[in-house]
Structure formats: structure tokens, C-alpha cells
Amino acid sequence: MEYETIIREQLKSMDMEELNDIASMSQETFPIIDEVSVEGIIDNLLNGQPIFDSDKLLNNLFDLFIIEIRAAIVVACEILIVCIIIGLLNGMSNSFGDKTVSSLGTMICSFVIIALCIGTFYQTYESCIETIDIMTTTMEILLPIMIPLLISMGGLSSGTIMDPVIIGSVTGFSAIMQHLVVPLVFLSAIFILLNSITEKDYVKKLSVFLRKTALFITGLTITIFSGITAVQGIITKSADGLLINTARFSIDNFIPIIGGFAADSLELVISCFGLIKSAVGVIGIIVIVSFIVLPIIKILSIAVIYKLTAIAAEPITNKSISDSLNEIGTAAITMTVVLAASALMFLVFITIVMGMGGGAWKA
Secondary structure, rough: OOHHHHHHHHHHHOOOOOHHHHHHHHHHHOOOOOOOHHHHHHHHHHOOOOOOOHHHHHHHHHHHHHHHHHHHHHHHHHHHHHHHHHHHHHHHHHOOOOOOOOHHHHHHHHHHHHHHHOOOHHHHHHHHHHHHHHHHHHHHHHHHHHHHHHHHHHOOOHHHHHHHHHHHHHHHHHHHHHHHHHHHHHHHHHHHHHOOOOOOOHHHHHHHHHHHHHHHHHHHHHHHHHHHEEEEHHHHHHHHHHHHHHHHHHHHHOOOHHHHHHHHHHHHHHHHHHHHHHHHHHHHHHHHHHHHHHHHHHHHHHHHHHHHHHHHHHHOHHHHHHHHHHHHHHHHHHHHHHHHHHHHHHHHHHHHHHHHHHHOOOO
């Protein structure tokens, strides 16, 4: 068919080596579909076939969650053993009246718990930073492919304006997440653990404040960047719709005999470019989702285990340690929210570009 010929020729002229490489990496991290390629997705879209198998996806998610839960249970058992030792020391001190040895032993055990928690939470911190960096790299690969396709569809205003807007938004958002928000969550967890050494809440309020500040900055940043991008997209889409319809009307009415045929050919070419752009956007979405699934499940499993460990440790250890374990679980959930919000922000950018240009010639 003619549209298949146009699509194949356009794909041959495009450099997608970096996109294919990062798509292969995402498949190794978490396989959503059997093979990620622009050609394969276009074939599925044209033939009305599903892009991925939902049953296989759910099974992979469940298996991954079980693996991460098992890994987190090991750390939880280690923490509970130390908590039991603290409980025994407190019981012995109450029975024999020797507070000094018990206090020293309790402090040493508390440091062991802090070391275990910091080690686990630092892994979540590194995973979060690395995932945001990978998603940023994915956007930097996608935009040089999608924006020229947008311009080829007649979205001259959209491509010219949106390219620096989205690139600036992606870079700024990534920098804020990596250098401000995620470190704030990690710092709040450190304060929580330090607070567990003492029986009084010296820095608990500061820890909660830092965590809420991180969430506020995340929400504010998403609102600002997505708002700017969406408004720019609406304005430029209207301008591009006027431009492409003017060109189509001129071709149809001012070129004798073949004007109508040329206008229909223009419409076909634009539709083909739009399909390629959509396929590239779908790959971008799949890559980002693939990269974010593992760290989110990992962090959530850690959060669940810490919450359950706090419940189990409450009857056998100091209240400050139990509360701290519970707050660490809350901090891990906060880290998950920040990471998921970051992914959502990048997905919003992709969908905005996917939605632009395709309907310009219809306007």
C-alpha cells in the first residue's frame, strides 16, 4: 500500500540507533513486550493488534514484587533480631537494676539498626537518582526524533517553540528532582534514624518538615512545567492548524487539475508522519515505564517491610526505635511518590508532543 511505502522510506531515513539501544536496555530491565521497535509497533497499530500482553505483564509484576519482598524480609529479620536483643537488655536491667550496661548495649544495638536502615535506604536513594537520570536521557533521545516529525507534519510553530520549552523543562525538572527533592527525602530519613538513639523527639518535626517540603516542591514543579508546556502546545497547535489548512486550501484550489490529488497526498503524508511520531512516543512511554517499574516495586517493598517491622518491633523494643522504623517506611513511600511523579511528568511531555500536529490538518 502507498502509506506503507511512505512509512518504510521515512523510517529508513531516520537515525534511531540510540532509541533502539535504550529500548533494548529497558527490555533487559523489565520486559513489557517481546520486542520494542518502531516498525513492530506501527505494524500492530495498522493491524489493530495489542501492543503488549496484559496477562504476561501482570505476571511479571507479581514475580518481581515477590522477589523484592523476599530480599527486604532478610533485612527485616536482621532488624528484628537486634530489636529482640534490645528488649532482652531492657528486661535484664529492670530485673537486676544495672542501667549502665543495659543503656550501653541498647545504644550499640541502636547503631546497628541505624547502619542497616541507612544501607537499605541509600540503595533506594541511588536507585531513584539513577532512574531519573535514565528517564532524562530517554527524553533527550526522543525529542530530536519527535520534534522533526512534528515539523514535517506542518507543526512549524509547535516544533520551533516546543523544542526549547520541553528540553528546558526536562532539564530543569530533572535537576530539581536529583539535586533538591530526593536529597531532602534522604536527609529526612537520616534525621529520623538519628532521633531513634534518644527517647525524646529532637529532630522528628524537622524530618517531617523536610519530607513535606520535598512533596510540595515536586507538586509545584510538576504544575509549573506541565502547565507551561500544555499552554504552549494549545496555542501553537491552533497556529499550525491555520497554517496547514491554508496550505491545503491553496494546493486544492490554485493548482489546476491535480490540486485535489496533491492535497490528498499531503494529507496522506502528514498522517504517515503522525503514525511514526505516535509509534516513537509509544516506545518512549514503554521505555520509561520499563525503567521505573523495578525501582518503584523495590522501594514499595522496602516501605511495606519497614511498616510491618515497626509493628512487630513495637512490643519488644524501645518506642523510639519502633516509631523510627515506621517513619522510615513513610520516607520510602515518599521516595516512591517522588519517583512516580517524575515519571508522570516525562510521560506528560511525551503525550503532549504525541497529541500535537496529528490533528493540525483536520482543524
